[in-house]
Amino acid sequence: MAGHSKFKNIMHRKGAQDKKRSNLFSKLSREITVAAKMGMPDPDMNPRLRLAVNAAKAQSMPKDNIQRAIDKASAAGGEDYEEVRYEGYGPGGVALIVEALTDNRNRTATNVRTAFSKNGGNLGSEGSVSHGFERLGLIEYPASAGDEDKVLEAAMEAGAEDIESGEDGHTIWTAAENLHAVATALEAVLGAADGVKLAWKPSITVDMDESSAGTLLKLVDVLDDDDDVQMVWGNYEISDEVMEKLG
Incomplete structure (x- = not known):
């Protein structure tokens, strides 16, 4: 179950971007509101809301903001x-999945399509790339949560399917329908996670050269900056060497 996450650098890069984005709390609030509207307004009775609240807490979102969103x-x-x-597809043939929450489908579709077309990509139809991904639950812990053996044992006991450990932390995968239960069990042993969310995990990844990587990251940045876009997933892998060259 252990191993190096092939897109750990991508996930960490996105985390760093999120912390700098001025609209991060707005995105988190939107997800909390939608989750609360779809079920009970009590996180203990609404798994999706609990995940949204946990994600907000992991980003140090104030309790008052969370309650207002609910x-x-x-x-x-x-x-x-x-x-x-x-x-759709980005530079270098990379497959991208963009998740959004919108009150105006036409506006969001136009913005996403424009972002793809202006940054070396092509927007496809629904299902055009998702067949190359698996919908799973993703739980992230910092390295300080424990060594690989401790986290592996806790993950197996909780019912997780896979764990990838490295110097940056631990990435735990579980079946989508078991995410809430596994996250709750892990929290009792390891404490609060850095991130708990439903994710799109690629079955294979594409190694990016410097030229394609630069254009791709610009596309991802543009999508991330859109208020309606909640998350961008991709099957790309960028080496540390290329990332350093890109600055």
């Missing part, structure tokens, strides 16, 4: 967000 779900005249997924 309260908006039952407020009269509140925004009605819709979940939308876009799929």
Whole structure:
């Protein structure tokens, strides 16, 4: 079950970007509101809401902000967000999945399509690339949570399917439907996770050269900066050497 995560550098890069984005709390709030509206407003009774709240806490989102986002779900005249997924190809033939929450499908579709076309990509139809990914639960812990053996044992006891450990931390994979249960069991042993979310894990990855990587990262940055886009997943791998050259 142990091994090096082939896209750990991507996940960590995204984490670093998220912390710098001025609209991060807005994205987290939107997910909390949607989760609360789709089920009970109590995180203990609503697995999706619990995951959203945990994600917000992992980014040090204030409790008042979290509660306001939950309260908006039952407020009269509140925004009605819709979940939308876009799929396409980026530079170098990289497959990308873009998850969004929007109150205007036309606006979001136009913005995503423009981002792809202006940055060496092509937006495809739904299902055009997702067949190369698996929908799984993703739980991330820092290296300080424990050594590989400790985390591996805890993950196996919790019912996880796979774990990848490295100097940067631990990435734990589980079946999508078991994410809430596994995350709860791990929290009791390892403490709060850095991240708990549903993810798209690629079956194979594409190694990027410097030229393609630069254009790809610009595309991902543009998508990330869109208020409606919640997450961008890809099957790309960028070596540390290339990342250093790109600065």
